[in-house]
Amino acid sequence: MSSSAGGNGILPSYQRFVNGVQPGQLFGRRSFRLREKYLILLVFLTFGIVCFGAFFFLPEDFRGHGSVNSVYQVYQRIQKAGPELLIPVPPNLQSQRMEAGYKINVIPIHHGNPRTEDIHLLKDKQKLQAKIDEEYQNQKTLEKPEMLSELRLRSSSVSTTFMISQWINMYETVPPEPSKKLPKTEGGEDQDAITRHRRNKVKEMMKHAWDNYVRYAWGKNELRPISKRGHSASIFGSSTMGATIVDGLDTLYIMGLREEFKQGRDWIAQNLDFDINSEISLFETNIRFMGSLLSCYALTGDVMFREKAVQLGERMLPAFQTETGIPHSLINLHTGASKNYGWASSGCSILSEIGTMHLEFTYLSDITGNPIYRSKVDHVRKTLKNLEKPKGLYPNYIHPKTGKWGRHHMSLGGLGDSFYEYLLKAWIQSGKEDNEAREMYNEAMDAITKYMIIKSPSGLLYASDLQYERLEHKMGHLACFAGGMFALGAKTQKSEMSSQHMDIAAGLTNTCHESYDRSATKLGPEAFHFIEGNEAKSLKNGEKYYILRPETFESYFVMWRLTKDPKYREWGWEAIQALETHCRVPGGYTGLHNVYQLDPQKDDVQQSYFFAETLKYLYLLFSDDEFISLDEWVFNSEAHLLPIRGKNPLYRAAPAL
Structure with missing residues (x-):
């Protein structure tokens, strides 16, 4: 189109001007205005x-x-700094921290002068930090093991000693009772080089088992070390309670694995919740969870452990609400509903379970000042004491409604075992003042010695089960703790029976070692017989398994401490080599289905008590006598350390009201 067309009126007449400029002027201009x-x-x-x-x-x-994790790192820093961003640090605290030369990302618990610090402000910050930590931990439990490993590697340059000092400052603690000498809970190396090597080997085993649990089953109850996933046994119901974390914690502490201890301690503080809507074993919950929490409180004074123990204790009390006060075996910690196993002699309670709470509940009352826990277990004991006992023996079953015995099955192994252990240890725990417990123990051992301790044709001593009047000529692995128990009873109170009880202790421990030595794997079966020319060997397929049990090693440890016979250490080292050969796998440690096969099938379960008991007793077997001294500590049925009143300043009893 030519330029003359515009002049001839060819453009539409309705075209508007833009900002007062005609169309031809807008498109024909070669420069911009200043505003443009x-x-x-x-x-x-x-x-x-x-x-x-x-x-x-x-x-x-x-x-x-x-790095892939740079955003994640920034997020972590913001989390840690959260309280400081939202609630400014007081000027005096700011200056103190800057002078100390560390970042303002931790809120330690201060006990300073309230005139120079705003206590309410610090409390608000602590609450906010706790909430942030909770959210962070919830996220961390879902992280891949590789990320956990990366984070650990990044922090590996930090001095472990410095980190431990910071952790101590972060936690509120109760100091030990006044004393000239504190118990030895660190170090403990023997002077002998070979013994130190063996002790360090046990520590390495602990590290291998723990690291794999952290990597593959963190927060779950137990680890399946072959399939590398979590596992929950029926004793825990359908709950996820981190049983391995709780059960293994005091072993980590005495082995000096403090970084791992802190890892477990913080998980408990932030994740362990007993509001569980599932039926779980009252007995197992007590010896594993309550026992460990109390042990860690004694060792560290960290009030978090005491608070968790109180929370658990309150949820366990409804199990005692029966016609006789004898507790049920199963409890729902959420609803408080409890009941007994259907298979237990027409709904009876079990002797070992109702009698294996005295150590924990007595100590819980002493450190809290609340007598209700002691009163519950004292009532159970008095009920049992006043019952007429067949031949002076305690049957394994008792009705919680009628208070009468069930089926007359007596055993120093499963169903009966730890009842007798706790009679002796309650007396020791009390500083030898609980004479009722010692008297009941002495009377029970007299009856057991008379009717249930048998010598085989070849001279092996064993503790037989007794069904009414009939001996079964069988001993279970669970009864292998009895060697140590008889020895401890004999050494802590001299009597005319002391010498005989020491002979029984040595004989039972030797028989349990024979049950190990007569297997292809050099590990002992679940039960072994003394019939038909077969001695200390299992005769049934369902009894040939080994599930990382500790009872034999417990007796090795106690017998070594009390007799100094070097054979007990040698037997312990044999067991360590057998565990390494047959139970160790790349993902941890597993039980075996048949100890009489050189290459047995593995059960793919790393039991939580492998941490609490098996490795602890083997570690102590090769430790110095003053380290976790038997004069200062008793072990509960799960090998958790409880202090002896009047002998151990770590008892930390609450002030009398």
């Missing part, structure tokens, strides 16, 4: 800022290099 130049400059400036920000603030991977 500013607008264009603003657009380019905005674009530049966006590009600059993207380069410096987007995750490093978007720039083609760096």
Whole structure:
């Protein structure tokens, strides 16, 4: 179109002017107005800022290099700094921290002068920090093991000693009772080089088992070390309670694995919740969870452990609400409903379970000042004491409604075992003041010695089960603790029976060692017989398994401490080699289905008590006598350490009201 067309009126008559400029003028102009130049400059400036920000603030991977976790690291730093960002640090506390030379990302518990610190402000910050920690831990439990490993590697350059001192400052603790000498809970190396090597081997085994649990089953009850996933036994119901973490914690502490101890301690503080809507074993919950929490409180004074123990104790009390006060075996910690096993002699309670709470509940009353826990177990004991006992023996079953015995089955192994152990140890725990417990123990051992301790044709001593009047000529692995018990009873109170009880202790421990030595794997079966020319050997397929049990090693440890016979250490070392040969796998340690086969099938379960008992007793077997001294500590049925009143300043009893 020519330029003359506009003049001839060809353009539409309804075309508007733009800002007072005719169309021909707008498109024909060769320069911009000043306002338009500013607008264009603003657009380019905005674009530049966006590009600059993207380069410096987007995750490093978007720039083609760096760590995948950079954003995650920034998020962690913001989490840690959260309380400081939302609630400013008091000036005096700010200056103290800056002078100390560390970042303001931890809120230690202070006991300073309230005139110079705002206590309410600190409390608010602590609550906020706790909430942030909870959210962080919930996220961390879902992280891949590789990420946990990366984070540990990044922090490996930090001095472990410095980290431990910071942890101590972070936790509120109760000091030991006044004393000239504190118990030895650190070190404990023997002077002999071979013994030190063997002790360090047990520590390495603990590290191998723990690291794999952390990697593959963190927060779950137990680990399946072959399939490398979590496992929950029926004793825990359908719950996920971190049983391995709780059960293994005091072993980590006495082995000096403090970084691992802190890892477990913090999980308990932030994740362990007993509001569990599932039926679980009252007995197992007591010896594993309550026992460990109380042990860790005694060792560290950390009030968190005491608070968790109280929370658990309150939820366990409804099990005692029966016609006789004898507790049921199963309890729902959420509803408080309890009941007994259907298979237990027409719904009876079990002797070993109702009698294996005295150590924990007595100590819980002493450290809290609340007598209700002691009163419950004292009532159970008095009920049992006043019952007429057949031949002076305690049957394994008792009705919680009628208070009468069930089927007359007596055993020093399963169903009966730890009842007798706790009679002796309650007396020791009390500083030898609980004479009722010692008298009941002495009377029970007299009856057991008379009717249930048998010598085989070849001279092996064993503790037989007794069904009414009939001996079964069988001994279970669970009864192998009895060697140590008889020895401890004989050494702690001299009497005309002391010498005989020491002979029984040595004989039972020797028989349990024979049950190990007569297997292909050099590990003992679940039960062994003394019939038909077969002695200390299992005759049934369902009894040939080994599930990382500790009872034989418990007797080795006690017998070594009390007799100093070197054979007990040699037997312990044999067991360690057998565990390494047959039970160790890349993912941890597993039980065996048949100890009489050189290459047995594995059960793929790393039991929580492997940490609490098996490795602890083997470690102590090769430790110095003053380390966790038997004069200062008793072990509960799960080998958790409980202090002796009046002998151990770590008892930390609550002040009398």
